[in-house]
Amino acid sequence: MNTLRILTMLAWRNLWRNHRRTLIMLGAVVIGVWAMIFMTALTMGMVNDMIEDSISVLPGHVQVHHPDYLDDPNITNLLPLTDDVIAETFESAGFLAWATRIKVPAVLSSERESRGVTLLGIDPQREEVMSFVDYGAVEGRFLDGPDDAGLVIGRKLAETLETELGKRVVLMSQDPDNDIADRGFRVVGLFSADVQAYEEQYVFAGKKTVQNLLRVGDRVTAIVVLGDDYRNVEPVYEKVHALVDDGVTVSRWTELDTYLGTMLRVMDGFVIVWVIIIFLALSFGLVNTLVMAVFERVREIGLMLALGMKPSSILGQIVIESMMLLVIGLAIGNLLAWASIKPLESGIDVSVVAEGMAMMGAASVLYPQLRFEDVILANTVVLILGFFASLSPAWRASRFQPIEAITKVN
Amino acid sequence: MNLVLRLAWRNLWRQPRRTWLTTGAMVFSNVLLVFMISLQFGMYRLMIENSLQAFTGHMQVQARGYNDDKKMRQTVPDIVALANDLRTELGSDEVAARATAFALASSEDRSYGIAVFGVEPQFEPNVSSIPGLVRDGRYLDSNDAAEIVIGAVLARNLRVEVGDELTLLGSGKDGSFAAVVADVVGIFDSGVAELDRTIAEMPLGLFQDVFYMRGEGHQVAVNAPRLGQVAELRQRVAGLLPAEQDLVVQDWDALLPGLKQAIQADISSAVFMYGVLVILVAFSVLNTQLMSVLERTHEFGIVLALGLKPGRLGRLVMLETAMMGTIGLLIGALIGGALTAWLGVQGFTMPGMDEMGAKFNLPSRLHPEVTIASLLSGPAVVFLFSLLASVYPALRLRRLHPVEAMRAA
Numbered sequence: 109m110n111t112l113r114i115l116t117m118l119a120w121r122n123l124w125r126n127h128r129r130t131l132i133m134l135g136a137v138v139i140g141v142w143a144m145i146f147m148t149a150l151t152m153g154m155v156n157d158m159i160e161d162s163i164s165v166l167p168g169h170v171q172v173h174h175p176d177y178l179d180d181p182n183i184t185n186l187l188p189l190t191d192d193v194i195a196e197t198f199e200s201a202g203f204l205a206w207a208t209r210i211k212v213p214a215v216l217s218s219e220r221e222s223r224g225v226t227l228l229g230i231d232p233q234r235e236e237v238m239s240f241v242d243y244g245a246v247e248g249r250f251l252d253g254p255d256d257a258g259l260v261i262g263r264k265l266a267e268t269l270e271t272e273l274g275k276r277v278v279l280m281s282q283d284p285d286n287d288i289a290d291r292g293f294r295v296v297g298l299f300s301a302d303v304q305a306y307e308e309q310y311v312f313a314g315k316k317t318v319q320n321l322l323r324v325g326d327r328v329t330a331i332v333v334l335g336d337d338y339r340n341v342e343p344v345y346e347k348v349h350a351l352v353d354d355g356v357t358v359s360r361w362t363e364l365d366t367y368l369g370t371m372l373r374v375m376d377g378f379v380i381v382w383v384i385i386i387f388l389a390l391s392f393g394l395v396n397t398l399v400m401a402v403f404e405r406v407r408e409i410g411l412m413l414a415l416g417m418k419p420s421s422i423l424g425q426i427v428i429e430s431m432m433l434l435v436i437g438l439a440i441g442n443l444l445a446w447a448s449i450k451p452l453e454s455g456i457d458v459s460v461v462a463e464g465m466a467m468m469g470a471a472s473v474l475y476p477q478l479r480f481e482d483v484i485l486a487n488t489v490v491l492i493l494g495f496f497a498s499l500s501p502a503w504r505a506s507r508f509q510p511i512e513a514i515t516k517v518n
Numbered sequence: 519m520n521l522v523l524r525l526a527w528r529n530l531w532r533q534p535r536r537t538w539l540t541t542g543a544m545v546f547s548n549v550l551l552v553f554m555i556s557l558q559f560g561m562y563r564l565m566i567e568n569s570l571q572a573f574t575g576h577m578q579v580q581a582r583g584y585n586d587d588k589k590m591r592q593t594v595p596d597i598v599a600l601a602n603d604l605r606t607e608l609g610s611d612e613v614a615a616r617a618t619a620f621a622l623a624s625s626e627d628r629s630y631g632i633a634v635f636g637v638e639p640q641f642e643p644n645v646s647s648i649p650g651l652v653r654d655g656r657y658l659d660s661n662d663a664a665e666i667v668i669g670a671v672l673a674r675n676l677r678v679e680v681g682d683e684l685t686l687l688g689s690g691k692d693g694s695f696a697a698v699v700a701d702v703v704g705i706f707d708s709g710v711a712e713l714d715r716t717i718a719e720m721p722l723g724l725f726q727d728v729f730y731m732r733g734e735g736h737q738v739a740v741n742a743p744r745l746g747q748v749a750e751l752r753q754r755v756a757g758l759l760p761a762e763q764d765l766v767v768q769d770w771d772a773l774l775p776g777l778k779q780a781i782q783a784d785i786s787s788a789v790f791m792y793g794v795l796v797i798l799v800a801f802s803v804l805n806t807q808l809m810s811v812l813e814r815t816h817e818f819g820i821v822l823a824l825g826l827k828p829g830r831l832g833r834l835v836m837l838e839t840a841m842m843g844t845i846g847l848l849i850g851a852l853i854g855g856a857l858t859a860w861l862g863v864q865g866f867t868m869p870g871m872d873e874m875g876a877k878f879n880l881p882s883r884l885h886p887e888v889t890i891a892s893l894l895s896g897p898a899v900v901f902l903f904s905l906l907a908s909v910y911p912a913l914r915l916r917r918l919h920p921v922e923a924m925r926a927a
Contacts, residue, residue, distance in 0.1 A: 128812075129805060136801035143794040150787075180675060182628060215622040215631035215688075221590055222620040222688055224631025224716070268587060280622050280687070282629035288622075288687070367873045374870035382791070385550065389795055392543035393802040399535055400809055464779025467877070 115421060119428040122401065133397045134437050137490075140390045141441025142448070144383045144486040145478070149449050151382075153477035155375045158470045159338055161303055162368050163361055164240035165310075168206070168332035169341045170348050171364060175357045177329055178364070183212050183322050184284045188355050191326040197351050198331065203344070205334040207234035210318050212329065214281040216261070216311060218269040225265070225311050227281060229318025229328075232256070238334045240306060241299045248273045248297040256314035258296030262307025266298050273298060279311070283323040291321050302471035304462070339372075368469065379482060383489050390490075391497045398430055398501040409505055410513025419506035426505055430498035431491070438487050449478045522830075526837040529810070536806055541846045543802040544900055547795045548850020549857065551896025556858045556886040557866065558788060562781050566745065568879035569777055570770050572710045573717075575645045575739030576748045577769045579604075579759065584736060585768050590619060590691055590729075594765060597735030598722070601638065604738065607758050608751075612742075614641040617725050617735035619696075621688030623668075623718065625676040632672060634686060634718045636725025636735070645739040648706050648719070655680035655704035662723035666700040669714035670707040678702050684718075690730035698728040710879055740767075780878070796900055800907040807839055807911040818915065819923025832912035839908035843901040851897050858888045 123130055163169065177185040187194075191208060198206050210229035215222055232251040236243055241260075243250040250260055259277065261269075271277055273295055280290040293313065301307050319326060335344035341360045349358050362369030402409070409422055455473040458465060462472035530537050570576060579600070584592040594600060594615075601615040617636040622629055639658035643649040648667075649657040658665055666684055668676070678684060682702050690696040700720060708714055726733060742751040752767050759765045771778040811818075818831055865883035872882045 132805045286627045370870040370873040389798040396539040461779035461783040463776040467776035467780045
């Protein structure tokens with residue numbers, strides 16, 4: 109125990125013998141650690157936004173469909189369950205939120221223009237917590253309930269169709285027999301979305317209204333279920349699976365949106381690669397600093413060995429010196445990263461490249477996300493790899509022959 | 519060899535381990551930079567080419583405002599004549615007129631909303647790769663037959679095959695009801711999911727009849743021989759447009775703003791990462807050169823006392839860095855270039871490439887290409903910053919006092 113204290117003290121004093129060199133190295137470590145954490149926070153923030161946006165469009169973490177629906181999203185592929193049966197089984201299961209809906213392709217026309225859209229027949233109260241539409245921010249009003257006869261469309265779509273609140277539009281789709289099903293709707297609300305493409309693609313109508321229009325009785329195309337955490341969907345998946353029989357397909361969001369499911373994994377991997385690359389770039393300087401420190405002290409290390417200090421203590425002393433440098437660098441780097449991310453947490457405006465971000469599936473405001481586990485990851489990698497990097501110079505120092513070392517002339 | 523050069527070279531190797539470690543940092547960064555930059559720019563080029571080739575084309579003549587709103591009545595009058603004029607004036611066949619509308623397409627048992635394009639069957643193959651990618655059946659061949667070619671995904675969703683009939687319902691330019699029954703003569707598979715799922719092409723003549731276009735259309739796609747010549751060609755096309763009509767030429771980054779911006783966003787995050795790497799190397803160099811200057815205080819004192827100008831000593835230190843930087847640059851570019859070239863032959867893939875490729879029109883195996891620019895730009899920046907980093911140690915020498923310096927241990 110006592111040896112350790114002495115070694116620590118020696119290491120600390122040695123560290124500041126050449127303060128200029130130590131400070132430069134410290135600067136490098138600080139910048140490296142800052143870059144690791146800052147970049148990770150940006151990446152994780154972006155991925156998190158992308159996933160949350162996309163989950164709010166799906167919506168939910170787990171969905172149930174007719175086995176053919178995902179490949180062929182058509183009104184003929186209805187769930188083989190009636191609304192009542194679904195309500196009975198799902199209501200008592202204790203999910204955070206769940207809803208049933210109809211989602212089919214349709215064509216929406218005003219007097220002037222037509223566009224292909226995705227029609228969503230929903231129960232607005234049930235979906236409020238998971239939808240990408242902020243009901244309160246809707247111009248006009250959002251749907252009142254499943255019986256609502258109005259239509260809510262995106263602001264951008266209203267612009268292209270040259271229609272506005274209170275005007276009538278015609279919605280066309282097909283019923284299960286492929287007879288054209290069409291109906292006039294009054295536009296009662298205009299919604300805005302973070303991702304502009306959603307404003308052009310989705311239109312909302314009451315579930316009952318849509319069921320009547322498409323002549324499907326009380327059947328729907330999907331059950332959507334929200335869990336607590338998108339990174340941990342297994343429990344919800346299992347629970348839903350237990351509630352339904354084999355006649356339907358249960359899918360996790362990672363299967364419904366494979367691009368994002370993959371992005372989540374790729375970005376988790378990218379963070380590790382990034383941290384390691386930065387560390388490697390740092391390690392050259394670190395080893396260099398230690399080699400120099402040992403080189404300058406050949407004679408005194410020889411003397412310590414001659415006086416009976418164990419080679420392992422020499423090794424320990426140098427490793428401790430290196431770890432001290434890293435720990436100080438980590439502390440300042442972490443602090444700097446925190447200080448630079450905090451003010452940005454309200455969002456970085458990247459709307460100059462909004463459409464590019466949309467192409468990647470991200471919104472035009474970036475919210476960096478400083479996650480505790482990412483900070484731990486960066487710190488652990490630096491400490492562990494730093495330990496191994498400093499072993500080589502330290503080991504060399506501990507192998508000096510005392511006589512040769514003492515007599516060495518610098 | 520020049521005396522100063524020889525001096526610098528020998529100084530460099532007084533501490534070979536230190537020199538190699540510093541050079542190692544440069545080599546490491548340079549290899550990474552060469553590889554990443556080659557991969558990135560190769561990827562961008564593919565993204566642009568694949569996206570434009572499929573359908574959009576390098577530029578389009580449109581009515582002013584059409585690109586923002588895509589409204590049916592924002593038309594180019596007498597579009598076939600305009601396309602003909604452009605072909606004659608430019609001396610190029612890579613010009614084709616189109617018109618477009620949204621319609622509900624119904625087959626025997628399915629209906630989907632799609633974008634239907636009226637195209638000139640004779641010229642469309644010169645500006646778009648779709649006609650060449652017809653998988654079943656054939657492409658359109660007459661200008662007014664009731665025929666239609668649709669994407670593979672759309673065909674699957676509609677459950678139609680070549681020979682089946684498709685009913686299109688929509689509204690004409692004047693807002694009246696438009697309907698037509700056409701035979702599916704071909705099914706194309708462009709590999710661009712968006713196109714395969716949502717579009718259909720029919721002859722322009724038929725389209726103009728069905729949708730009451732009265733000879734009008736929405737876009738004239740024009741291709742340049744190379745992407746680099748787009749700006750120049752755009753000037754020429756703009757000069758050829760009839761002055762009395764309000765027409766504009768939109769180039770590809772206006773037509774697909776997402777593409778250019780996605781590239782810009784990617785470049786900015788890459789610049790940040792490369793910047794951090796370069797700065798870390800610069801710190802390494804700064805440390806090494808400062809140490810090597812401090813070690814030599816005593817001998818510098820002597821040469822100063824003998825009458826050497828401090829400025830020359832400073833240049834000596836810079837020269838040492840330049841030598842180290844050159845070694846790092848050469849080895850780094852060599853290894854980086856070789857690695858990239860090898861991966862260029864082997865192909866390079868990473869987890870998730872399939873999904874990302876589908877999103878950005880990329881193949882799932884990339885073949886990075888080494889160019890002079892991708893080989894030297896990264897290492898050149900590393901070299902420059904290394905030199906900058908040694909300015910401080912070199913300047914310190916100016917403050918050196920010969921007598922005090924000689925007394926230093």
